[in-house]
Amino acid sequence: MALDLARWQFAVTTLYHFLFVPVTIGTAWFLVGLQTAWYRTRDERWLRLTRFFGKLFLINFALGVVTGIVQEFQFGMNWSAYSRYVGDIFGAPLAIEGLAAFFLESTFLGLWIFGWDRLRPKVHLATIWLVAIGSTASAYFILAANSWMQHPVGYKINPVTNRAELTSIAQILTNNTLIRAFGHTIAAAVLTAAMLFLGVAAWHLRRGGEAALFRPVAVIALWATLVAGIVTVLIGHTQGQLMTREQPMKMAAAEALYTTEQGAHFSLFALGPWSRYPNENVANIAIPHGLSILADNSWNGTVQGMNDIQASYVATYGPGNYKPIVGVAYWTFRIMTGLGFLAVLIAAFGLWLARAPGRLERSSRFLRFAVWAIALPFVANLAGWIFTEMGRQPWIVQGLLRTRDAVSPSVGPWSVGLTLAGFTLLYGLLAVVEATLMMRAAKAGPDPEGTFTGGEHDPDGRPVRLPALTY
C-alpha cells in the first residue's frame, strides 16, 4: 500500500514538475535570441517581445523552481532504501546539478529580473545567457541520474554492503542513454516553447493584434517547431534502437510484440486482453517488417518479444513478472510519437501558409488551432516520461533493484497518503493560479510601443529607466 502510494506521489509530483521544465528551458533560449536581437539591432520590437515572453517565462519558472525542491527531497523521504542502495552513484549528479547549474540559473535569473536598470546592457544580456546555460546544464545532470536508472554504467556492487558503488564518474556523464536522452529532451523543450510562442502569436494575430510584432514570432516559432520536431523524432529513433538492445522489454511493450520475430511488424493499432500483463494481442493492425527496419535497420532483423524476454529474465533473475503494464507502455509511446509527428506536420503546414504575405494572418482556422495546439507538446512530454519510467518496471534500476525493494521501510501508508493528498491539493490550486496568470499575461500582450524608451528622457528631464520585470 505504502509502495503504491509512494509511486503515485512520485508520478504526481514529477509529472507536475515536468510540466514546467521543458517550456522553461525552451523559453530561456528564445529569450536569449530575442534579447540578443534587441542588443544588436536596438529595434524596440525585440525588447517588447523579450519583456512580454519574459513575463510568461517567469510565471512558469516560479512553479518549476518550487516543485523542484520536492524532487530532491522525496528520494530520501519515500525511497530511502533506494537512496541507500544507489546514493554512492545517484547523489553525485544531483549534487553537481545544484552546485554547477542550479546556483547559476537561480542567481542570474534574479540579476536578469531586477537588473534591467542596474546592469550595462551587455552584462544584462549575459545574465539571460547564463540562465539558459544553467537550466540546460541542470537538465544534463538530472538526466545523467535518470539515465543511470535506465542503463547502469560505471559501477560495481560492493559484496560487503550489497550496494552499488561508483567506479567511473566519466562513464556516468557519457552514458550513451544520457547523450540521447539529453538531445531528445532539449529538442523537445525547444519544441514545447516554440508551440507556446506560436499559439500566443496566433491568438494575437487572429484578433488583428500587432502583426508587425507577432508575424515574425509566428514564423520563427514555426521554423523552430519544424526543426526541433524533426530533431526530436530522429534522436527518439536512435533511442528506440538503443533501447531495443539495453531495455528490450520496454521496447517490446511499446510495440506490443509478444513473441520474438524476424522481420517484425510495426504495430499501428493493437488491442490486448483487458489485463495488465497479457501474453498476446487480440487485434493488431501492423506494417510488415516495419519494426525490424526501425529497430535494427534491416528487413528481417530479429526483434525480441515480451514472452521470450520474460522467460530469459526468469532464468537470470529468478521467478517473477518482468513485464511492464503493456497497455500503458504501448499507448504512452504512441501518444508521444504521434504528437511529435503531428507537431512537425503543423509546422510544415503553417510555413506553407506563411509563404505569402498576409496569408497566415488571414488563416483564422489554423490560428485558432495553433492556440489549442499549445497543449500538444505538454501532453507528449508527460506521455514520454510515463513511458520511460513505467516501461522500466518492475525495476527502479534496470536489472539491479526492483521498485518494491526501494521504498522507505520506516514510512507508513498513512504518512505517504497524507502527503500525497497534500501535494495533490496544493499543486492543483497552484495549477489554477498559474494557468489564470499565464492566460491573462498572454492575452494582455506586450507593453505598447514607446513604453521602453531606454536612454530617453521623460517630460521632467529625468532619464527613463527600464523597470525590473516584477510586473
Added chain:
Amino acid sequence: MTTLLAASTHGYWNLQTLWFFLIVVLWVGYFVLEGFDFGVGTLLPFVGRDVAERGTLIRTIGPVWDGNEVWLLVAGGATFAAFPGWYASLFSGFYLALFLVLVGLIVRGVAIEYRNKQPGEVWRSRWDTTLAVSSAVPALLWGVALADVVHGVPIDANGEFTGNLLDLLGPYALFGGLTSLALFTFHGALFLTLRTTGELHERSRRAAVTLAFPAAALVLGFLVWTYANAASAHNKGLVPGVIPIAAMLLPFAAGALVRAGRDGFAFAATAVSIALITLTLFLNLYPRALVSSTDNAFSPTIFTTSSSHYTLVVMSIVALVFTPVVLVYQAWTYWVFRARLGDEDAAGMRSPLDVLERSPLGRGGSPQHGK
C-alpha cells in the same frame, strides 16, 4: 554496526570529516542567507503598512531569495552524494516535518513570484499574508529539525527512524524552533535596516530593537540547554567552549549595535551568531550523522553512512572547483543590488502594467480591462 569508537580509529583527517564540515558550511550558508529572507517575510505585516510598502520590502529580497534557497538544495544534494545513509535516515525519518517545510517553501516561493504578476490590492494583500505565514513556518521548523538531529530521535540498529511526528516535537526541539524563528526574524529586521531608507528604515530599526532581547534570550537558553544535553550521559558530543559562548553573546551585541545606529555591524553579528550556533550543533553531533535516542550505539555516524572513497574524491574536486565561483557571483549579486530602497520606490515605481492601464492602446476584451 560501527560505533563511535570508529571515529577515533579513523582520526580527523579523512574525507568523511571534510564532507561533514562542507555540509556544515552549506547549512550555514543556507541559514545565514535564507534566514533573513524568512525574517523579511515574517515581518512583512508588521513593518509594511500598505501593499506598496510591503512591495518595497519584498523587493529587498526579490533578486536574491532564489539563489539563497539553492544552498538548501545543495546541502541536500551533498548529503545524498557524500552520506547516502544519512540522507536516507534523515529524510525518511523527519518525513512529516519535511513535508511541512516543503509546503512552506513552495507557497513562499510562489507568493514572492506571483504577488506582482497581477495588479490589485486584494490579490497582493492575500499573497503578503501568505508570504508571512509561509516564511514563519519553515523558520520555526528548521530549528525544530536541527535540535532533533542533535538531541536524538528513536532510531533502530539499521539506522531507520522508529518514532512518529510527536517524537520530533519534544520540549527541547520546540524551544529550538522558537529560537530559530526569533533569531531569523531579528536577522531579517537588521537586513531591512540595511536595505531601506526613510520611514521603512525607521520601522525596521524599531522592529530590530524590539526583537533583540527576546531573540538573544532564546539563543542563550537554547545553547545552555544544548550544553546540558551534551553533558548528560545520554548524549555525548563535542561542545567546544568559545564557539557557543560567542554565539550566545553576539545577539546581545547585535541589539546594542542597532541601538547605537551601527546597523551593518549588528547584521554581521546575527549572521556570525547563526553560523556559530549551526557550527555548535554540528560539532555536538560529530562524528555522528544522527543521534539515536533508543541507544547511542545505534547512532549512524559519518563513517557508517558515507559514500565510497572514490565518490568522495570526485565530489571533493567538484566542490573545490565550483564553490569559489558560486561565492564570487553570489557576492557580486549583493553588490549589484546594494542600493537601499525607500518610500519613493514604492510610490514612483513605473511598471509596464501601470502604463498599460492608462494607455488607450490597452487591448479591449482582455480580462484585465474587461473585469
